[in-house]
Amino acid sequence: MRQLLALLAAVFAVLPPMTSADSKKTDCVILLHGLVRSSASMKPLATALAAQGYFVANIDYPSRSKAIPELAELAVNKGLESCPTTIERVHFVTHSLGGILLRYYLESTPIPKLGRVVMIGPPNQGSQVVDRYRKVPGFALLNGPAGLQLGTDKDGITASLGPVNFPLGIIAGTTSVNPILSLSLPNPDDGKVSVESTKVDGMTDFVAVPHSHPLMMKAPLVIEQVNYFLSHEVFR
DSSP states (O other), X not given: OHHHHHHHHHHHHHSOOOOHHHHHTTEEEEEEOOTTXXXXXXXXXXXXXXXXXXXXXXXXXXTTTSOHHHHHHHHHHHHHHHSOTTOSEEEEEEXXXXXXXXXXXXXXXXXXXXXXXXXXXXXTTOOHHHHHHXXXXXXHHHHHHHHHTOOSSTTSGGGGOOOOOSOEEEEEEOOOSXXXXXXXXXXXXXXXXXXXXXXXXXXXXXXXESOOTTTGGGOHHHHHHHHHHHHHXXXX
16 A cells, blocks of 8 residues: 555656646637727737637627627627637626627626626726717718717617626726827726726726727736736736
8 A cells, every 4th residue: 555655646746737827728718809990909918818828719790880789799609609618617808899798798698607807998888989979970980880889878888788797807098199089088098988987886806007098908018917817806
């Protein structure tokens, strides 16, 4: 018996310890890009998360061609279908409109294996930019039906969404590269959404970063915070 125990001890002594990446291989992270963007905008984030050991589903969806209810079903279901059936948890990382699609989907359809969610620059309370410019010629053409639904008034779709009931971290930007649009927003803002408008009742944690709306999801600081929240359910 002593010889058997000694042999087992020797075997386990040479086995490599399980790393954090090993423990994440049963988790899938679905990435949902923002309005007028594509999955290419989330590629740096996808690469970083894959390096951490997650299975990553970087989803493309036609953000300018359909309204939010149709896009929500299309994008979220596409993401869920892209995850392996063996996964234990499904996390989401969204940029801008992507966060609203997820919230809309979850209002009526639960995701049994839902883990943690990070929303980057989400217009959770809508955007005053839409209020001011929705009737300007070309706005609807550029932003599509979904863009017109992101106002702050009672007709905006975010007004119909309730508090969140899942682990949610929100990253808001405080730097604008579009001073004209920022004139329509309560400061601080990221050029498209005010910091206050990113917040939602029920969120788990919140952090503001010195980045602008269009490029926030590519910033190393943001990517670091995303990864930290997915691992710890708080920001660093």
